[in-house]
Amino acid sequence: MKRLFILSIDGVPYSLLTSLIDMGVMPFFKSLITEKGFRRYNSVLPTISSVAWASFMTGKNPGAHGIFGFIDRRPSPFKLYLPTGKNLRSKTLFEIVSDAGKRTISFNVPMTTPPRKVNGVMVSGFLSTKLHSAVHPPEIAQKLEYIGYIIDVDPSLALKDESTFWKQVYNALEGRKNAVKTFIGQEWDMFMLHIMETDRVNHFYIHNPEKLHSFYTELDHYIKGIFEYIPDDADVLLLSDHGFCSIEKEFYVNTYLSRKGLLKFKVEDPKSLNEMDSSTIAYSLIPGRIYLNLKGREEMGSIPQGDYNRVRNEIVDMLGELVDNGIIKRVWLKEELYSGPFLDEAPDIILEPFDGIDIKGDINRKELFGKSSIKGMHTLEDAFILWIGKELKGNNSFSIIDIASSILDELGVGRPPDMEASGCLA
Amino acid sequence: MNRNEGFVVWFTGLPSSGKSTLAQRLKDELIKRGFRVEVLDGDVVREHISRGLGFSKEDRDENIRRIYHVAYLLKRNGVVVITAAISPYREIRQEARELLKDFVEVYASCPVEKCIERDVKGMYKKALAGEIKNFTGIDDPYEPPENPEVICETDKETVEESVKKIINKLIEMGYIEPTDEDVYTEEEEEIIKKRLEDLGYI
Numbered sequence: 001m002k003r004l005f006i007l008s009i010d011g012v013p014y015s016l017l018t019s020l021i022d023m024g025v026m027p028f029f030k031s032l033i034t035e036k037g038f039r040r041y042n043s044v045l046p047t048i049s050s051v052a053w054a055s056f057m058t059g060k061n062p063g064a065h066g067i068f069g070f071i072d073r074r075p076s077p078f079k080l081y082l083p084t085g086k087n088l089r090s091k092t093l094f095e096i097v098s099d100a101g102k103r104t105i106s107f108n109v110p111m112t113t114p115p116r117k118v119n120g121v122m123v124s125g126f127l128s129t130k131l132h133s134a135v136h137p138p139e140i141a142q143k144l145e146y147i148g149y150i151i152d153v154d155p156s157l158a159l160k161d162e163s164t165f166w167k168q169v170y171n172a173l174e175g176r177k178n179a180v181k182t183f184i185g186q187e188w189d190m191f192m193l194h195i196m197e198t199d200r201v202n203h204f205y206i207h208n209p210e211k212l213h214s215f216y217t218e219l220d221h222y223i224k225g226i227f228e229y230i231p232d233d234a235d236v237l238l239l240s241d242h243g244f245c246s247i248e249k250e251f252y253v254n255t256y257l258s259r260k261g262l263l264k265f266k267v268e269d270p271k272s273l274n275e276m277d278s279s280t281i282a283y284s285l286i287p288g289r290i291y292l293n294l295k296g297r298e299e300m301g302s303i304p305q306g307d308y309n310r311v312r313n314e315i316v317d318m319l320g321e322l323v324d325n326g327i328i329k330r331v332w333l334k335e336e337l338y339s340g341p342f343l344d345e346a347p348d349i350i351l352e353p354f355d356g357i358d359i360k361g362d363i364n365r366k367e368l369f370g371k372s373s374i375k376g377m378h379t380l381e382d383a384f385i386l387w388i389g390k391e392l393k394g395n396n397s398f399s400i401i402d403i404a405s406s407i408l409d410e411l412g413v414g415r416p417p418d419m420e421a422s423g424c425l426a
Numbered sequence: 427m428n429r430n431e432g433f434v435v436w437f438t439g440l441p442s443s444g445k446s447t448l449a450q451r452l453k454d455e456l457i458k459r460g461f462r463v464e465v466l467d468g469d470v471v472r473e474h475i476s477r478g479l480g481f482s483k484e485d486r487d488e489n490i491r492r493i494y495h496v497a498y499l500l501k502r503n504g505v506v507v508i509t510a511a512i513s514p515y516r517e518i519r520q521e522a523r524e525l526l527k528d529f530v531e532v533y534a535s536c537p538v539e540k541c542i543e544r545d546v547k548g549m550y551k552k553a554l555a556g557e558i559k560n561f562t563g564i565d566d567p568y569e570p571p572e573n574p575e576v577i578c579e580t581d582k583e584t585v586e587e588s589v590k591k592i593i594n595k596l597i598e599m600g601y602i603e604p605t606d607e608d609v610y611t612e613e614e615e616e617i618i619k620k621r622l623e624d625l626g627y628i
Binding site for chain 2: 048077078082085086113114152155156203271272360361374
């Protein structure tokens with residue numbers, strides 16, 4: 001049975017890769033492409049790395065793994081919290097492969113904080129703050145420090161100290177490459193290295209071709225460097241979790257709901273959704289997740305259970321004007337997108353954005369539209385996958401949920417019965 | 427901690443500083459985690475256990491002694507007790523700490539001006555108009571704790587943030603177990619929040 005090396009590169013769009021390759025910017029990556037193994041494919045809604053990688057690791061939709069965003073809410077008592085791997089309520093590829101008696105090594109995969117006790121090594125990603133609590137087994141923390149491995153760059157530096165930002169980006173990439181060099185000699189059946197720096201760079205420089213070209217030129221060198229360590233007997237899968245595009249404008253859903261009289265606060269200048277008034281009908285969390293203030297579910301619910309469908313349909317009808325005006329691409333009901341044991345925790349309505357109009361959850365914006373220092377946003381239909389030497393299904397004919405089952409097939413590990421197993425291989 | 431026993435979260439702070447609100451929210455959070463919880467609210471205690479006591483220092487101290495004694499009985503029987511009384515004097519709070527032992531002092535810190543603005547029960551208005559005497563913060567002293575386990579700045583923090591602080595301290599002190607949501611310390615959560623904010627993710 002072959003082993004599999006997975007190089008996940010966060011937020012790299014298929015369209016950007018192909019245009020960079022056409023311009024001669026990424027010659028090494030180009031040399032890896034096999035005709036039927038390189039595809040444009042779909043992420044998930046909401047298009048957020050935590051949701052996307054949770055879907056990748058579990059082979060399940062968010063309704064079945066329980067991750068719907070980087071921030072979520074407990075409805076009663078009302079509480080906003082930051083979901084971690086603890087809230088990912090499903091076995092992941094790493095455990096499934098471990099349980100089959102195989103050994104896995106993974107670095108930096110989002111939503112693996114805190115690390116799970118797999119058969120092998122797990123180093124958590126950017127939802128961790130310190131290496132010593134981000135690693136399994138604990139004794140490898142010191143080794144990682146020694147090789148200069150860092151968890152994440154400080155994204156705020158991109159705006160206030162650009163040269164330090166770039167230094168950190170390249171230090172992080174160097175650390176990731178060194179991690180491969182250091183651990184590749186161990187026994188493993190599935191090795192996954194996640195590169196997060198691409199997402200960080202795209203958020204701040206997607207609009208800047210010059211800086212983007214220079215970064216992707218360097219990235220190509222790092223990928224080449226990593227490939228030098230990958231043994232010949234391993235298959236290699238490269239993929240991103242979503243695409244990216246420039247932000248034309250941000251759209252503030254909570255401001256919209258307030259203007260429609262659906263969201264009300266107890267105070268004039270609220271600091272958080274905790275200050276919602278009990279007469280609220282609906283509120284939103286980033287990006288485009290709308291929750292009804294349902295009695296019996298929400299702490300200060302205002303909508304009787306029996307009115308749920310009527311009120312939700314009325315709100316969907318109202319949101320139709322955003323679709324008609326080209327602000328929102330589509331309005332989804334939760335059951336149209338999700339299924340599984342955590343459907344109840346899903347937003348009642350999900351807004352699918354147009355590329356370029358970033359849907360935000362701010363509560364203190366006076367205008368419906370605005371801009372911030374963030375230049376790039378995620379896109380749903382422009383992730384890339386390159387499974388060297390394999391034949392993938394057609395462009396955009398599968399999503400990130402479909403990959404796990406094919407990985408298990410390739411590793412000769414049985415698919416769990418609750419995995420959504422349509423697969424990505426032709 | 428003897429695991430068969432409870433513990434006491436002792437709120438102290440000016441009138442209208444947010445003690446009762448925090449106590450109730452903390453109660454919900456601890457019940458959710460499977461604890462038996464009783465709130466001894468200053469107003470309720472004065473209506474029942476301490477009826478007839480006034481607001482002289484002696485009467486205030488006696489009121490606190492009754493509260494900590496009831497808290498002691500409840501704690502001994504495995505109940506988590508949350509007290510929400512002004513408890514303005516350091517000395518009597520120290521007495522409570524020594525008797526109760528499993529004692530977590532939470533200072534609901536809020537400038538008196540802000541408390542006057544809130545004036546939940548309309549008492550500041552009366553005190554300022556001279557209609558009532560010996561009102562803490564106006565014509566009666568309040569001695570802030572010197573080393574409380576937790577300080578909640580209720581004029582700056584949301585209720586949720588303050589409760590999170592208390593929960594983290596209770597985890598740190600070993601009174602409660604972390605749950606799925608308690609991966610981070612307060613400081614770590616701030617780091618992650620900032621990182622996510624800088625990326626426009628929250």
